[in-house]
Amino acid sequence: MISYNFFSMALMLGTLLPVTGFVIILLLSFLEREVNILEIENKRVSLEHELQQSQFMQLNQQIQPHFLFNTLNAITSLGRLGRLEDSVKAVEDLSLFLRYNYMEKEPLVTFEKELQHTENYLSIQKTRFGEKLQTVTRVDSKASDTLLPPYTLQTLVENAFKHGLDKKTGGKYLEISLHRQGNWASLIVIDNGPELRMEADRPSGVGLKNLRKRLEITFDMRTELTIQRKEEMTEARIVWPYTPEVKL
Amino acid sequence: MKLLVVDDEPLELEQLTHMIKQKWPIWEIHCAEETSQALKLSREQKFVLAFIDIHLPGISGLELIETLKRENPNLSFVITTAYQNFAYAQKSIKLGVVDYIVKPIIASELDEAIKKFIERSGYSLSKTIVIEQVLEVIGRDFSQKISLESLAETVHVSPTYLSKKFSEEMELSIPSYIMKYRIEKAKSLLLKHPDYSMALIADVVGFHSQNYFNSIFKKYEGLTPSKYKELKSGRYD
Numbered sequence: 001m002i003s004y005n006f007f008s009m010a011l012m013l014g015t016l017l018p019v020t021g022f023v024i025i026l027l028l029s030f031l032e033r034e035v036n037i038l039e040i041e042n043k044r045v046s047l048e049h050e051l052q053q054s055q056f057m058q059l060n061q062q063i064q065p066h067f068l069f070n071t072l073n074a075i076t077s078l079g080r081l082g083r084l085e086d087s088v089k090a091v092e093d094l095s096l097f098l099r100y101n102y103m104e105k106e107p108l109v110t111f112e113k114e115l116q117h118t119e120n121y122l123s124i125q126k127t128r129f130g131e132k133l134q135t136v137t138r139v140d141s142k143a144s145d146t147l148l149p150p151y152t153l154q155t156l157v158e159n160a161f162k163h164g165l166d167k168k169t170g171g172k173y174l175e176i177s178l179h180r181q182g183n184w185a186s187l188i189v190i191d192n193g194p195e196l197r198m199e200a201d202r203p204s205g206v207g208l209k210n211l212r213k214r215l216e217i218t219f220d221m222r223t224e225l226t227i228q229r230k231e232e233m234t235e236a237r238i239v240w241p242y243t244p245e246v247k248l
Numbered sequence: 249m250k251l252l253v254v255d256d257e258p259l260e261l262e263q264l265t266h267m268i269k270q271k272w273p274i275w276e277i278h279c280a281e282e283t284s285q286a287l288k289l290s291r292e293q294k295f296v297l298a299f300i301d302i303h304l305p306g307i308s309g310l311e312l313i314e315t316l317k318r319e320n321p322n323l324s325f326v327i328t329t330a331y332q333n334f335a336y337a338q339k340s341i342k343l344g345v346v347d348y349i350v351k352p353i354i355a356s357e358l359d360e361a362i363k364k365f366i367e368r369s370g371y372s373l374s375k376t377i378v379i380e381q382v383l384e385v386i387g388r389d390f391s392q393k394i395s396l397e398s399l400a401e402t403v404h405v406s407p408t409y410l411s412k413k414f415s416e417e418m419e420l421s422i423p424s425y426i427m428k429y430r431i432e433k434a435k436s437l438l439l440k441h442p443d444y445s446m447a448l449i450a451d452v453v454g455f456h457s458q459n460y461f462n463s464i465f466k467k468y469e470g471l472t473p474s475k476y477k478e479l480k481s482g483r484y485d
Contacts, residue, residue: 073330
């Protein structure tokens with residue numbers, strides 16, 4: 001005969017076990033849902049990050065409208081004055097400049113490509129300002145094969161015009177130089193524009209803010225962007241990890 | 249009639265001068281790349297109209313207009329700019345400028361601005377219908393021989409009256425005007441058609457001999473047509 005105690009125990013177990021099982025199953029599915037939500041959340045964050053990155057890229061692609069209209073004006077001038085060769089050259093420069101802007105870009109480009117793009121821009125500016133504009137480019141051969149985010153040089157040069165050279169009467173001077181110190185590459189753009197009006201005038205500009213952010217996103221190491229006044233000139237300098245192109 | 253053109257781009261100065269000269273060959277145009285130069289010129293010459301680029305290094309175009317206006321209250325202004333900026337437009341209306349031209353310069357818009365200036369200021373090439381008609385005929389027939397008699401006949405007045413009236417209104421004689429007009433046309437052809445021979449250009453603008461064309465051109469421009477072509481058609485940089 002089974003004892004009364006044993007019977008009541010078996011009865012309890014018989015009712016409790018299915019109930020706890022049921023509860024556990026419920027909890028499990030709930031946990032699973034929670035994990036799923038976390039995963040989706042994670043994906044959303046990384047997508048947002050990517051979107052932000054591509055927005056940063058695009059922001060910098062915008063061509064300044066007054067540059068475009070001034071260029072078109074210079075081209076019509078050349079045409080009206082009968083300088084056929086010069087006007088064709090100016091249209092070519094503008095076309096190459098636009099082509100680079102509308103090209104799909106990798107997060108990193110070669111310095112050579114970036115410099116070519118800026119040279120197209122400078123060639124157009126020389127058509128406008130003639131001999132008043134002098135430019136010098138110096139490239140350290142130990143650094144010339146480095147990669148950098150697209151529009152890095154162009155942003156610095158456009159900035160030098162917008163805040164410096166456009167406000168300069170008489171001769172305009174611009175110097176571009178690329179250097180390397182060990183594992184670090186640095187790019188320096190110097191212009192002889194007038195004194196900064198306010199410290200906040202330049203480094204807080206959208207273009208530079210955007211460039212700083214892009215450098216941070218692209219490299220997980222230390223990067224620098226500084227602007228300072230040196231011997232009657234304005235010097236913009238960026239430093240980033242020297243990243244040579246891997247040739248396969 | 250003296251005009252002042254201020255822009256920091258040398259190419260733009262050339263373009264505006266060229267465009268205005270095509271339509272109004274006898275206007276005297278002075279150019280300045282910098283504000284200080286513009287102020288200096290304005291003190292030396294009696295300008296009636298000034299084209300000012302709003303975006304100048306140093307002081308802004310609007311400030312330059314204020315200064316020029318203080319010194320010469322009769323001066324009229326046309327602003328040129330690559331920015332279509334509402335605030336600038338408002339400010340320029342306050343300063344009483346004649347018009348506001350957005351670059352790239354569109355020929356019809358420039359003509360419009362000059363017409364507005366003429367209407368507003370009463371300054372004009374011609375003050376009467378008769379002279380206006382004469383100018384039109386010259387603009388059309390400059391390739392051929394134009395005589396005072398035929399011009400007078402076209403506008404139904406006597407040759408002596410026309411000659412006197414023209415000199416009064418235009419401050420130069422009909423033959424000098426025609427000559428200036430032909431030289432301006434020749435200058436434009438020399439640049440636009442470098443392949444044309446001098447003989448052809450001389451013929452197209454209404455000179456019966458190339459020698460005569462050469463000597464007149466030199467008299468007005470200070471250099472021979474071929475030297476002019478060489479100098480102007482060179483590469484810009």
